Each structure stands twice: as C-alpha cells, then as structure tokens.
Amino acid sequence: MSIKLIAVDMDGTFLDDDMKYNNDRFMKQYHELKARGIKFVVASGNQYDQLKSFFPSIKNEIAFVAENGAYVIDSGKEIFSGEMSKETIKKVIDVIEKYEYTNLIVCGKKSAYIHEDVRDDAYKHARKYYHKLQKVPHFENLNDKIFKFATSFSTKDVSELLRGLKKSIGSLVTPVSSGHGDIDLIIPGLHKASGIKILQKRWGIRNYESAAFGDSGNDLEMISTVQYGIAMENAQKMIKDASRYITQSNNEEGVLNAIDAILKNEEPFIS
Template structure:
C-alpha cells in the first residue's frame, strides 16, 4: 500500500459501502471516521458515499451528519451534494416494461424496482422473507400488486438471482436487454440493471465537474465489479484486500480489508498532516 505524499492533491474521496467501508456486521468506527472527516474538511477534501444501495439507507449510516456529505447512490442513478439533488436517472417507461417482461420469464428472479421516492416489491412474485431482507438495504420499501402500475421516477432494477447463476443471468440480461439497460454486479446473486452510462464513475464525474476537481485529485475505494469504473476514473484508487482479482487489477493499490477498517487506515495516514497538532 502506497500513501499519497501531498494531501493537497486529493480533493475528493469516494467509498463504496458493502465490503468496503463497513464491516460485515454493518458497523464502522464512528468516532475515528468523524476525526478523519474533520481533517479532510480542513484541507478542502470532499467525502462521497458511492454505493449501489438506496440513498435513504445510505444516509442512515451517517444519521447526525449526512447533510455534510455527498452521495452517489443506486450505482450512479441518484447523486446528491449535501442537501441538493444533482442528478436522478429517469428510465423510460418502454424500458421499464421490457425489463419487467423479461424478468417474468424467469420465476427464480426476485426483483426490486427502485424509484426515486421508494423501492418496490411485487406481491405473489417474492416472499415476505425476501421483502424483509431487502428492507435492510432499502429503508423505503413498499409492496405493490404490479410493477407496471407504479407511479414513480424509476432509477434502476435490482434483481436477485441464485448466487451460482449470477454471471449466467448477467450474460442473459446483456443479450436480451443490451442497449436498453446496462447490467452491473458485485457478485453473490445481486445484479443491477441501470440506465446505460449511468454508473458510479458517472456520478463522481458529475460531482467533480460541479466542484472543479480533476480525476487526478480523486481517490476511490471499492471491492466489487460495480466499483471498477470509479476505480479507473480516480487518480488514486484502492481495492480492498477482500476484493476479487479483476477489481484489484482495476485499482492502483490494495489496502486492508473492510473487516480491518482498511479505508479508515488509509485515510488516517493520507490526512495525518491535517491534524491540528501538526500545524505550526
């Protein structure tokens, strides 16, 4: 692991959440992170939460200070700078219906429709157990009778498939829905179907341009396939030790795993000179 020598070069830090920023029990060292965030603020560096998860779930990880952060949620389909909405995808109705029709052909797909106001599960197609598990990641989640009747701005779909068939279904979506949606996956049976070109890197680019920051001034941390674009976009990129090889190859450096608080370890070193005790 190589540390950045001059923190003045880093103006944005983007972190994935699952498998990256939080431990497996969904905790992180809050006091330690707050100290690091204060140091970042002292040198004018922005912190961005970049995840495939829902914005309402992500902000609940930072209950006292989420309005101080920026979010690239839903794999780039929802971008917020503190209290201001920067971007929200708007999947065309024809595309929404096409995805629904394809997924209905495969009963083992458990689908989630992700809207701007809420996420949705369709009755009679998924179990209450699936709904309850999904609610851990989507803090605004509703039952509906028919996806095609949902009145909301649609950001993406989040189908869950048998884990051992993840890449089989990934290829199927590419073949049957290519051009309409872009599949992305972090593995483990989770696939997101997003608006083409709308990924984490696109969200970071929107924020970077808004703030006048170059890619070379950005650092990113990730562990999954849906992090590859942002790792390639940022000048300083870190794959977690728990990441698969294709993600490590996309990053410049490898840092300790999420269970070892790898992100905080790197950031603590990166912004050590911003500590008040180091000021003359």
C-alpha cells in the same frame, strides 16, 4: 498533487460484514478531511434514504452518488436524477420474469418496490437495504421516477447470468454485479463514475486529485477512472485487476486505514 475527493462504496467496502463501521475513528478523520477541504462522497448502488442513515450527523454536509449514479445529492440538495423510460421498464420486466431470481426490486426516487407476494424472509432482508420499500401487485406504471432494477440470484450463477442478461437486454440497461449474488440493471451511461464526474465538475476537482474505494462490479468505472483507484482485499478479481492499489479488507477497516495514510501523506498518497 494532494487528494481533494474520497469516494467510498458501502457494502463490502466501507461497511464490515455486519453492516457497521468504526464511527468514532471515522468521525475524527472526517473532521480532519473537512478542515482540509477534502470532499467525502458515498458512492453506492443503494437507496439514498438508506445511505444517509449511516451518517446522521453529517448527512447534509457530505455528498451521495446513490442508485449506481442515477441519483446525486450534495449537502442535502438534489444535483442530478436519471430516469428509466416506461418502454424500457416494460421490456426489462418481460425478460426478467423468464429468469429464476430469488428477489426483484424496482428502485425509484420516491421509494423502492417489491411484489406483494414476496416471502416474509425476503421482504425482511430487503428492508435492511431499502428504508423506503412498498409492496405492489405489479411493477408497471408505477407513479415514480425509476432508477434501476435490483435482482438476486444464486452466487454461483452470477457470471453466466450477467452474460445472458447483457445479450438479451444489454441495449436497454447495463447489468452489473453488486456482490453476494446481486445483479443491478442500471441506466446505460449512468454509473458511480458518472455521478462522481458531476460532483468533480461542481467542485472543480480532477481525476488525479480523487480516490475511490470499491469491491464489486458496479465499482469498476470509478475505480478505473480516478487516479487513486483502490480495491479492498476482499474485492472481486476484476476490481483488483482494475485498481492501482489494494487496501485491507472491509472487516479490517481497510478504507479507514487508507484515509489515515492520505491524511498523513504516506505512500501511495504522497503529494
């Protein structure tokens, strides 16, 4: 059976380390994918407004599973939107404040929010990932639908911190690594695979007709669920172990190389 859906993570996967991709090569591929009726999905932990900026000419044609599955957009139209309860938000804030994080961002539908006392360098770094970012005096009672918390720590501490966060607030949110020392606290049951499932149902596409590319912990569910779960060469070990195939690194256009193989009906994508 031929592939009908391709889902790609962005940071560390579709994008190189400079947050760029080979636009000319991809657009040629995209037009061929579109002609064949193959759906292209951007599946990321990042903000929708940031994600669509990478695809200005086709942002209203493709689908986005943003905020780790909490916000799903198809052809410019909202399909699904999750929401974290106010009680959960308060409890998570109380716990997170006990940790020595380097940054904390609360991600909502209208905007992302960062504390007004944040250092200038940390704010400038966050702006790379959040096109809509507001400074606020506190995170409680924000007038927005909240999707997740995004935290940053020292890379060497991530594994231990994940265990600690799962133990302390795992019943309220699901802690997942998103690479480079970042940990997202997401709504339980909402992840990239759940967002892709919504789109699959909408389009009448099955898991055995789907491919997904990823490199970090928040890609685990989608990599494990679809028939063609593909890890990047630079992926975390857990993602490589869960994947069926491995492509070249994000700096070697590994996703685009695999898309070429899909279009050419080459191994391992022979229908």
